[in-house]
Amino acid sequence: MKYAFxxxxxxxxxxxxxxxxxxxxxGDVISFAGGLPDDELFPxxxxxxxxxxxxAKGNKALQYGExxxxxxxxxxxxxxxxxxxxxxxTADDVLLTTGSQQAIDLFARVMISPGDVILTEEPTYLAxxxxxxxxxxxxxxxxxxxxxxxxxxxxxKIKQYKPKMMYVVPTFSNPSxxxxxxxxxxxxxxxxxxxxxxVFEDDPYGDIQFTxxxxxxxxxxxxxxxxxxxxTFSKTAVPALRTGWIVGPYxxxxxMAQAKQANDLHSNSLAHQALFELCTHFDLDGxxxxxxxxxxxxxxxxxxxLTRAKEEGEIHFVEPxxxxxxxxxxxxxxxxxxxxxxxxxxxxxxxxGAPFFAGKxxxxxxxxxxxxxxxxxxxxxxxxxxSMFREVNKESVLLK
Numbered sequence: 001m002k003y004a005f006x007x008x009x010x011x012x013x014x015x016x017x018x019x020x021x022x023x024x025x026x027g028d029v030i031s032f033a034g035g036l037p038d039d040e041l042f043p044x045x046x047x048x049x050x051x052x053x054x055x056a057k058g059n060k061a062l063q064y065g066e067x068x069x070x071x072x073x074x075x076x077x078x079x080x081x082x083x084x085x086x087x088x089x090t091a092d093d094v095l096l097t098t099g100s101q102q103a104i105d106l107f108a109r110v111m112i113s114p115g116d117v118i119l120t121e122e123p124t125y126l127a128x129x130x131x132x133x134x135x136x137x138x139x140x141x142x143x144x145x146x147x148x149x150x151x152x153x154x155x156x157k158i159k160q161y162k163p164k165m166m167y168v169v170p171t172f173s174n175p176s177x178x179x180x181x182x183x184x185x186x187x188x189x190x191x192x193x194x195x196x197x198x199v200f201e202d203d204p205y206g207d208i209q210f211t212x213x214x215x216x217x218x219x220x221x222x223x224x225x226x227x228x229x230x231x232t233f234s235k236t237a238v239p240a241l242r243t244g245w246i247v248g249p250y251x252x253x254x255x256m257a258q259a260k261q262a263n264d265l266h267s268n269s270l271a272h273q274a275l276f277e278l279c280t281h282f283d284l285d286g287x288x289x290x291x292x293x294x295x296x297x298x299x300x301x302x303x304x305x306l307t308r309a310k311e312e313g314e315i316h317f318v319e320p321x322x323x324x325x326x327x328x329x330x331x332x333x334x335x336x337x338x339x340x341x342x343x344x345x346x347x348x349x350x351x352x353g354a355p356f357f358a359g360k361x362x363x364x365x366x367x368x369x370x371x372x373x374x375x376x377x378x379x380x381x382x383x384x385x386x387s388m389f390r391e392v393n394k395e396s397v398l399l400k
Contacts (some may be wrong), residue, residue: 008134030381033349035174035201036372041291042238050277054270065269067261069096069245073276077245080279083324084206085220086229089247094258098267100204100232100244104128104167106256106263107200107228107246108135116164119157121149123327123356123365125174125202128167135165141359146318151187158195165198171215172323175356175367179321182216185394189221199227204244207236207288208371209322210296219247227322228252233275235324236288241271295324301375302326302368305382314389326368327353332391335363339392346388348381 005211027214038144054061063220068074074091081089097103112118114136120129122141132139140161142151148170157163170180192199201218209215219229228248233241246253260266278284299320306328309315316329330336337352370378 008136021349025058025156026101028376029344029347029349030373030384031349032368032370032373032378032381033351034372035369036326037239038294038372041294043278043287046282046287047238047274048276050274050281051270053131053281054273057273061270061273063269065151065266065272067094067257068094069267070269070276071274073272073279074245076276076279077247081229081247084217086217086247087220088224093253094245094247095253095260096272097230097244097246097260098264099234099239099242100202100230100246101127102158102260102263102267103230103244103246103256104131104202106199107252108132108137109259110252110255111198112137112164113301116259117161119154119161119163119166119197120358121168121173121178122359123175123353123362124167124358125169126355128202129356129358132167133229139358141357143254144176145325146178148178148184149188151184151191154188155207158191158197159237163197164267165194167200167202168218169202169205170218171203172208172320172325174205175325175351175353176322176327177318177320177323178327185216185218185221186239188218188283189226192222193228197226201227201229203229203231204235205323206231208292208295208324210292213321224249235273237275237278237284242268243271243275274289283353292322295371298370298373298375298378299326301378302370302382306386309386314386314393322371324371326370328366328368329362330364330366331393332364334389334392336366337363339388343385343388346384348384350385 040144071091074094074096077094078089078091086149092372097106108131112132112135118132118137118139119142120139121144140157142157143150170185172179199218203217204339206215217229219227228246230244230246306315306317310317314331317326320326339352340352343349351367353367354361354363373381
């Protein structure tokens with residue numbers, strides 16, 4: 001039978017990362033492809049105790065909940081955001097979502113009409129691009145350097161395209177690991193106030209910082225009128241609980257809550273209650289400090305393993321100050337998607353960089369995750385990767 005799908009499905013695309021993981025998981029491969037925290041570091045005992053305390057409250061813990069999510073957890077989130085200087089909100093301005101990915105989708109559902117322009121960094125989070133494409137948005141990339149968006153190009157793009165919104169990941173972005181300077185963040189707020197542009201700030205990695213500097217969220221500089229802020233417990237507690245949140249202007253959050261009612265009624269309320277117990281009976285900040293320490297060592301192991309290849313001009317990268325990813329540029333003639341099967345044969349996997357571009361893709365780029373593999377695996381994997389680069393260059397293989 002020929003199925004008559006809705007016209008909108010022509011904009012749906014499979015995730016490059018998920019497709020790669022299906023291949024990688026079939027063999028003996030050291031994978032740097034997924035954006036995975038280390039499951040060995042999960043606070044398993046604390047999670048078990050948290051669920052026990054939630055269930056000890058009786059059968060009511062198993063009942064339907066509010067669309068907005070478990071209110072005590074929303075109040076805890078407000079307290080945690082205040083520590084980041086994101087103030088002026090109450091629990092009524094918070095919507096709990098099934099991961100921050102659902103927050104992106106719900107926002108797009110209530111705000112984006114076909115043809116609306118969205119400005120993004122280049123490169124940017126590919127799953128956000130998938131969402132925006134599914135709602136038939138027109139995605140325009142803004143030039144970026146190591147310090148964030150280039151403000152002159154941003155102003156030019158705003159004047160030219162009259163965007164509905166911007167999507168940014170200013171702190172340890174996926175995939176580039178880029179962190180915006182405070183000056184760029186302040187300039188962005190001035191620009192969006194001048195031109196009345198909404199900003200969706202995605203911050204799943206902000207707590208995983210290695211330098212102790214601290215980075216002010218754009219939402220903290222905006223004070224609530226133009227910026228929505230989303231984050232998640234997936235990178236700091238455990239991904240399986242699938243709990244993220246979004247905070248922002250009340251009218252938008254209310255509309256997103258109505259869209260969520262039509263989508264799933266509410267997210268996992270038992271998980272919300274367990275997370276509340278975790279936040280109030282467990283030193284979550286201490287746990288975050290411990291995983292930062294481990295991940296920082298793994299990042300250093302990856303950087304040091306690639307130093308020789310960088311010095312020899314085989315690759316270019318900027319050492320990340322936090323997050324989960326290292327972004328590599330190889331020699332211009334290489335196509336890292338075409339080379340992926342060869343890498344898998346050697347026993348490693350990465351994510352080619354091309355799917356992260358809204359504009360013309362740079363085929364000679366790739367993303368490496370350093371949080372899931374051990375230091376030993378990282379050292380072995382990077383030697384395999386750099387040996388592949390050397391082999392390809394000896395063969396004078398031009399892969400474009």
